[in-house]
Amino acid sequence: MRVALFITCFNDTLYPETGKAVVRLLERLGHTVEFPLDQTCCGQMHFNTGYRPEAVPLARRFADVFAGYDAVVSPSASCTGMVRDNHALLTGVQPPRVHELSEFLVDVLGVTDVGAYFPHRVTYHPTCHSLRMLRVGDKPLQLLRAVRGIDLVELPAADSCCGFGGTFAIKNADTSTAMLTDKMRCVLDTGAEVLSAGDNSCLMHIGGGLSRLRTGVRTVHLAEILASTEGDPR
Template identity: 75%
Template sequence: MRIALFITCFNDTMFPQTGKAVVKLLERLGHTVRFPQAQTCCGQMHFNTGYRVEALPMVRRFAEVFADYEAIVTPSGSCAGMVREHHTTLAAQYGDARLQSRVRDVALKVCELSEFLVDVLGVTDVGAYFPHRVTYHPTCHSLRMLRVGDRPLRLLRAVKGIDLVELPEADSCCGFGGTFALKNPDVSHAMLADKVRAVQGTGAEVLCAGDNSCLMHIAGGLGRLRTGVGARHLAEILAATEGDVA
């Protein structure tokens, strides 16, 4: 299977270790992962702030760069949702029939990491080892747009050594929402405070999520309060083995 890593511009810029973890994990499972260096932003920031026409060149580029791959894996529910749900909308609204067809074909091959592992590869036990107390936050895009359901939890439950604890009111938004946190800081801060209290209440050592954007937001709140709670992307926990230093 020809697998491509869609790392997303956010991860590439701020959390490259997450992309490396995806590659390490999939290679351990026996797959070769390609990294198309011509990839750029998926256009989510532009789309969400009303610059839809400006996002169209990114939609077109995405379809061109990833056209030849059988599977496109990304460690981001929000960017996977953008490609699968909104690229076709933009192509239909501002593109031509040929572009719509290309975009639709490529979008169907995009998988968020947990979807790819559980649904495409058919695995839940990926040979991971992470001896820590962990709680999981399901991000809004993965929960509501992609509907990944319990796939991440099924993967985490199979990790050796983990003490996985339930996060109260897990389906509540953390308050990030991209530019929402900038445009509505007071509301965002109140939502974050609720999420931080819930995380602290679990006694977890590590907070896990499938989107580094939300994870960064919550980790910032936890860090400012000096809670000592760490943050790890799902890919990083699944890539960890007994030979790694925790």
């Protein structure tokens, strides 16, 4: 199977370790992962803020860059949702099939135990795009439950939005902050050391709030937990 990593511009710029974790994980499972250097933004930022004509060339470029791969894997539910739901709408052409990481592992590879080891108390926030656009269900939790050493605790009101929503957090700052406050309260109620999710954008938003409050709770992308092994300094 010819597999490509679609890292997304957000991860490439701010969270490159997440992309590296995806590669380590998939290589450990026996797959060679290619990283097309010509990949750019999927156009979600433009599409969601009303600049749809500007998103068209980005959608077309995505189709060209990832053509020919058997599978394209991304550690971002929101960008995966953008490609799957909106690229064909913009260009009239069906884009290459993109899988969010947990979908690829559970549905395509048929694995839930990836050989991970992460001895920490963890709670998981299912992001809006993963729940409502991609409908990944409990696939991330299936993967986390199989991690050795983990103490996985349920997050209260897990399906409530964290308040990020891209530019929503900027345009509607007061509402966003209120939603963030509710989400942080739920995270702290679990007593978790680590908050995980499948989108670093949400983790950045929640993690920023937790950091400002000096809670000591850190945020770790699902891919980085699944890529962790016993003896790994990370």
